[in-house]
Structure formats: structure tokens, C-alpha cells
Amino acid sequence: MSSGSYAVSGATQLLNFGSFTSGNTQFSLPIRVDALGRVEVAEVAVQSIARNEDDQAVMRYVEAATANATRKAYQGDLRDFLAWGGLIPSTPEVLAAYVAARSQLHAPATILRRMIGIGRAHTSLGFPDPAKADLVRTVLRGCRRLHGKPQRQAAPLLRQDLFPILEQMSGMRGLRDRALLLLGFAAALRRSELVGLDVEHLEFVPEGLLVHLLRSKTDQSGCGRKIAVPFGRTAACPVKAVSNWMAAAGIGCGPLFRSVSKAGAVSARRLSDQSVALIVKRNVNVIGLPKVAYSGHSLRSGLVTCAAQLGVGLMKIQEQTGHRSLNMLSRYVRDANVFENNAAGCVL
Structure with missing residues (x-):
């Protein structure tokens, strides 16, 4: 099991003990705070953090609110950002640097989808979404102009x-x-x-x-x-x-x-x-x-x-x-x- 760690302020009490919280609805991942005050996101199933029947009931409906594929995509976006060296919360400058770095490897559509996932990671924890900053949006536009290509469509079976x-x-x-x-x-x-x-x-x-x-x-x-x-x-x-x-x-x-x-x-x-x-x-x-x-x-x-x-x-x-x-x-x-x-x- 791997985990991503990122700094957080003002939310440690809410997220302690890896419990399910209202601020962690999109990712359905257990969250805990380490000795240095960093939040760790562990890659395990949401059921593993249920402590009683009430938790299980709430989690069941939270899981149903988001498609499995969407939830996995959000988790993958967050993992990639953390693996690159990003932190949550992130500044627009850091996120813009991430976009510039990943634009050499991925299509603009992939980068844009990751911005959504990383943005959800912020808003789920109560932080402002840095992906909405003008700097990040400008870098994304430049990425599309330099690396954009038509989306591949499957041929119709006539x-x-x-x-x-x-x-x-x-x-x-x-x-x-x-x-x-x-x-x-x-x-x-x-x-x-x-x-x-x-x-x-x-x-x-x-x-x-x-x-x-x-x-x-x-x-x-x-x-x-x-x-x-x-x-x-x-x-x-x-x-x-x-x-x-x-x-x-x-x-x-x-x-x-x-x-x-x-x-x-x-x-x-x-x-x-x-x-x-x-x-x-x-x-x-x-x-x-x-x-x-x-x-x-x-x-x-x-x-x-x-x-x-x-x-x-x-x-x-x-x-x-x-x-x-x-x-x-x-x-x-x-x-x-x-x-x-x-x-x-x-x-x-």
C-alpha cells in the first residue's frame, strides 16, 4: 500500500484517525494525520474505515453518488500530482509548473482532466481550487495551442x-x-x-x-x-x-x-x-x-x-x-x- 502525504492547516482535527468526513466525499479514501501534521491519503477501500453501522450507511450512499470510474480517475489524478512533487493545498504557481511538466508527456485533454481531479481534491478538503487561477488557465491554453490535436474518434460500423x-x-x-x-x-x-x-x-x-x-x-x-x-x-x-x-x-x-x-x-x-x-x-x-x-x-x-x-x-x-x-x-x-x-x- 502506498500513500500520498501533503501539508494541511486548520483541518487536522476534522480529518484525524482516518475517519469518514463530509470533506472527503469525492475520493472516498481514509485520511489520517501523521506526527508532522501532514495528511496521508491511503489507497484502500472505503469500507475499511467504517467504524459503525451509521458510517457504513453514509458511505454506501456516498459511493453511489459517484461512478466508480470517476472516483478512480480522481484518485489517479491526485496520485500523479503527489508523485510529481505537488502538495495539497497547492499554489497556482506550483500547479502551473505541473501542467508545463506533464504537457511534455500527455495530451491536453489528459492534463485538463487531471486539473479537475486535483481541483476536487482541494475543494473536498475545504481549500480553494488553484486550477481556476488565471495563471493555470493561461498555461492550459498554451498547452492546447502547442500540443493540441484532434480527438480520435472510433470509425462508425456502417x-x-x-x-x-x-x-x-x-x-x-x-x-x-x-x-x-x-x-x-x-x-x-x-x-x-x-x-x-x-x-x-x-x-x-x-x-x-x-x-x-x-x-x-x-x-x-x-x-x-x-x-x-x-x-x-x-x-x-x-x-x-x-x-x-x-x-x-x-x-x-x-x-x-x-x-x-x-x-x-x-x-x-x-x-x-x-x-x-x-x-x-x-x-x-x-x-x-x-x-x-x-x-x-x-x-x-x-x-x-x-x-x-x-x-x-x-x-x-x-x-x-x-x-x-x-x-x-x-x-x-x-x-x-x-x-x-x-x-x-x-x-x-
Whole structure:
């Protein structure tokens, strides 16, 4: 176990004994003060610092308030800053020096995310956020101008590429991959949403299939939403693909998409997020597409791109994808229609 230490003033009494405190909500890390008055942040699970049932109840809800991935990212940001030699609280001058040093190693987007994590470390302990200082923001702008590059986007898996892929599939793995690719495409699901589906989340109706999505990246509160997946007009029908996979694998409850051995044995183990990316990459490679350009997100972006090319309205696409705003969705639509009524094409 490693720990980071940093100086603190006026907060030692509040943070003594590594107890859970209201000032340590984002990191969920035990905090203690050493003999020199420095605060130590130990990398252990939040449950290890629960002293009674009341603590455990509060911590359970604190953990639920922040996604695990977000909490881990904040912890990693703080660890990197401390490993570089930073202290909490930090001055804007020190944080600006950290940005300048790390800009030689990381993309501006990574640096910006770390500023958020380090800022949260300050505000969680009651200190002002040095990342908001004009000096730090100016250095960040300079970093983006000197080292900025376009964000890499996964290539969309288009309908005309998906169909040839489906023709190459066989066996139990083929049935699973067919169902996974078609449902992920038709419902525009993120990979975490796709592998998180249970049979109980599916409702077969006369029009096709209703997917009851209980939680998603943009719905951490679990309000949930329904996604309609109609019967396909071609042999590539997502509803039939899911039904055939469930019947062949004998799945009546629990995880929908599970690991399958080379011999075709279906386990009870749910696929991981990364499995979706690997399945997409493996199958696009079969038809000669560069697998490095594709990821699990290619299914979601593929549906948006194809729908935009066919003239489907933004509101109907948003209804399928669940985007909270049209800004991100508009980027996909612009990419899909760059040649439509193109100014150069109309003139030359």
C-alpha cells in the first residue's frame, strides 16, 4: 500500500484517525494525520474505515453518488500530482509548473482532466481550487495551442459493412456475436449498457423488442428509459438474432451476453466492456477493415451515422441514443452529411 502525504492547516482535527468526513466525499479514501501534521491519503477501500453501522450507511450512499470510474480517475489524478512533487493545498504557481511538466508527456485533454481531479481534491478538503487561477488557465491554453490535436474518434460500423460481417459468422460464438452486434447497433447502446443487459431487461412485443435500460452513463440516477428495436426488414433482424441466441444458449434469466468457449460452451459469466471492443475488432478484421480504427463505440456511432445519411431527424435519432443534448449528436450528423449539398460539389 502506498500513500500520498501533503501539508494541511486548520483541518487536522476534522480529518484525524482516518475517519469518514463530509470533506472527503469525492475520493472516498481514509485520511489520517501523521506526527508532522501532514495528511496521508491511503489507497484502500472505503469500507475499511467504517467504524459503525451509521458510517457504513453514509458511505454506501456516498459511493453511489459517484461512478466508480470517476472516483478512480480522481484518485489517479491526485496520485500523479503527489508523485510529481505537488502538495495539497497547492499554489497556482506550483500547479502551473505541473501542467508545463506533464504537457511534455500527455495530451491536453489528459492534463485538463487531471486539473479537475486535483481541483476536487482541494475543494473536498475545504481549500480553494488553484486550477481556476488565471495563471493555470493561461498555461492550459498554451498547452492546447502547442500540443493540441484532434480527438480520435472510433470509425462508425456502417450498415454496408455490418451485413458482410454477419455472413461470416457461425457456431455458438457466431450466434452471440450476431445478436450483440445487431442489438448494439439497432439500440445505439454503449458497450457498458450492452454487456449490462439481463434477460429481465428485455420485453418481446408484437412490434419487436423493448429494451428497458435501467441505468446509463448519462442516467446515473437510474431513472431508466425504454428503447424500441423493431423487427428488421432484412435477414439482419436484431430481434430474431437475440431470440435465436437466447434459445440456442438456453438463457432464460441473468446476463444476456456471456462468454463462450472455443468448444461452444456458454458460461454464466457476463462479458466485460472490453469484450465488446474485442468482438467488434475481430469481426471487422474478417472483412478486411482496419481493426485499430474500430471500437465498442463503433456500433452506437454507426447507427447514428447511417440514420443521418438516410435523413432521419435529429429528434428521432436522439430518442434512440438517449443523448441529453443535440450538440454531441450533431457532430455525428455533420460527419455523415459532409458531401450532401456540398458547396464545392454544387459549384464545380
